[in-house]
Amino acid sequence: MRLEAGLLFASDSRTNAGVDHIATFRKMTVFEQAEERLIVLLSSGNLATTQSVVSLLQQRLHHDGMHLLNARSMYDAAELVGQTIREVLARDAHDIQQAQGIDFGGNFLVGGQIRGEAPRLFHVYPQGNFIEACEDTPYFQIGESKYGKPIIDRVVDFRTTLAEAAKCTLISFDSTVRSNLSVGLPIDMLLYRGDSFAPARPHRIDREDRYFMRLRRGWGEGLRRVFARLPDAEWFETPDEPKR
Amino acid sequence: MRLEAGLLFASDSRTNAGVDHIATFRKMTVFEQAEERLIVLLSSGNLATTQSVVSLLQQRLHHDGMHLLNARSMYDAAELVGQTIREVLARDAHDIQQAQGIDFGGNFLVGGQIRGEAPRLFHVYPQGNFIEACEDTPYFQIGESKYGKPIIDRVVDFRTTLAEAAKCTLISFDSTVRSNLSVGLPIDMLLYRGDSFAPARPHRIDREDRYFMRLRRGWGEGLRRVFARLPDAEWFETPDEPKR
Numbered sequence: 015m016r017l018e019a020g021l022l023f024a025s026d027s028r029t030n031a032g033v034d035h036i037a038t039f040r041k042m043t044v045f046e047q048a049e050e051r052l053i054v055l056l057s058s059g060n061l062a063t064t065q066s067v068v069s070l071l072q073q074r075l076h077h078d079g080m081h082l083l084n085a086r087s088m089y090d091a092a093e094l095v096g097q098t099i100r101e102v103l104a105r106d107a108h109d110i111q112q113a114q115g116i117d118f119g120g121n122f123l124v125g126g127q128i129r130g131e132a133p134r135l136f137h138v139y140p141q142g143n144f145i146e147a148c149e150d151t152p153y154f155q156i157g158e159s160k161y162g163k164p165i166i167d168r169v170v171d172f173r174t175t176l177a178e179a180a181k182c183t184l185i186s187f188d189s190t191v192r193s194n195l196s197v198g199l200p201i202d203m204l205l206y207r208g209d210s211f212a213p214a215r216p217h218r219i220d221r222e223d224r225y226f227m228r229l230r231r232g233w234g235e236g237l238r239r240v241f242a243r244l245p246d247a248e249w250f251e252t253p254d255e256p257k258r
Numbered sequence: 259m260r261l262e263a264g265l266l267f268a269s270d271s272r273t274n275a276g277v278d279h280i281a282t283f284r285k286m287t288v289f290e291q292a293e294e295r296l297i298v299l300l301s302s303g304n305l306a307t308t309q310s311v312v313s314l315l316q317q318r319l320h321h322d323g324m325h326l327l328n329a330r331s332m333y334d335a336a337e338l339v340g341q342t343i344r345e346v347l348a349r350d351a352h353d354i355q356q357a358q359g360i361d362f363g364g365n366f367l368v369g370g371q372i373r374g375e376a377p378r379l380f381h382v383y384p385q386g387n388f389i390e391a392c393e394d395t396p397y398f399q400i401g402e403s404k405y406g407k408p409i410i411d412r413v414v415d416f417r418t419t420l421a422e423a424a425k426c427t428l429i430s431f432d433s434t435v436r437s438n439l440s441v442g443l444p445i446d447m448l449l450y451r452g453d454s455f456a457p458a459r460p461h462r463i464d465r466e467d468r469y470f471m472r473l474r475r476g477w478g479e480g481l482r483r484v485f486a487r488l489p490d491a492e493w494f495e496t497p498d499e500p501k502r
Contacts, residue, residue, distance in 0.1 A: 160404035160405050160437070160438075161404050161405065161407060161408050162408075163405060163437045164405050164406075164408075164433035164434075164436060164437050165481070167436055167437050168436070168478065168481060168482065169481075169482065169485055177490035177491070178490070180490070180491060181485070181488055181489075181490060181491070182485070185485070185488075189408035190408075192408060192411055192412070193404070193407045193408050193411050194404075225489075225491045225492070228488075228489065229488055232484070232487075232488045233484065233485075233488065234412065236480075236483075236484030236485075236487070236488075237409070237412060237413075237481070237484065238412070238413070239480075239484075240476070240477065240480030240481065240483075240484060241413055241425070241426070241429070241477075243476075243480070244425055244429075244472075244473055244476045244477065244480075245469075245472065246421035246422070246424070246425060247421070247424060247425070247469045248469070
């Protein structure tokens, strides 16, 4: 999310190749230089592809040429991620994909701030092109995004505070985790206040996290209370049905 | 949904071929014989395929051989729907699909009651095979199902009353309609009390439906109230952020 107050990043850590092979991998990678820049990558899709993209981006920090610690703008950083996706897919996927029906693609969210610019957030597609979040559409999701979208659409806009956005994000993840096996705890969350250039302090939320437990319970009970108070429709009231 | 009390069917009426071609079509078809059987079909997927399947099933009611008004069991009815999907796909999709990358597939939900059996509900896949709902999994969704799944998972179980199930279904549709353009009003809803063999009275809910408007408003306000009362996390309280 790219909000007026800053940026929020969150990722789960479940990866799977079918339900019989479920593993935990961090999907958030931070690149930072004190007082000058913070760039955060979130990934979804084929793990071999996204890991390779991240590894190449990290390895090249020590090389000549453009990399994430010397890119002049977040736009250039997003373009670099896109190029690297194309490079990995050209290497790994050019023939095999057709033959085996495997999806080698990966999506990235690339957000952060480089001194001289406002905080920015991009969604880089498997094709390497990308779009940027704006005031009207202040957030992106990648991966298993649909289950958790309605609550974000109801609550979050550009002026939402970081604390509220974090609360909403955890509720959104909770809905997804309940409805889909391919998304699972722990959740990595990173909040960045615009123009602070503060060191990144990602917070890892597992199933014993007290705040998350409190949110889950409070939200679930609250929903059921709101639901119970809403009226039944007259057009199918059925006198023979006992009230529960 | 196949509940202890009976069956609930609901469908939206939006079909699209890209966002520039959006149209309204009924996706619910009822086959009934007074005091003897009620069979309801809901469809999703390729409209040419699903309309053909329904037309063939209707046309054959007047022919010899098995059809939906003489099938001996709901199991046989589901199998007939599956066979008809295979027949239409064999006719329309056998070469073209490979060449043009079009998905000709359609999914059907087939539910109802035939005298001598309990109410039953099946999900028939594009391949023509099918699964049946049971007490542990009392509902199926087809089409754009993810946005609206979390609320159903929280509220509905086998013992939920029909009125509560209807309320939950409308809330689920509301969430989907808000988050995805490919799902839209009006909603067709049909409730069937088990063993009643009562005439089907589908209810059509459009955006002026007073009950639906009341649910939407009450649910939206209720969610925001529950959300506002949940606490912020201590681990990212930021004293410089003004409270809204």
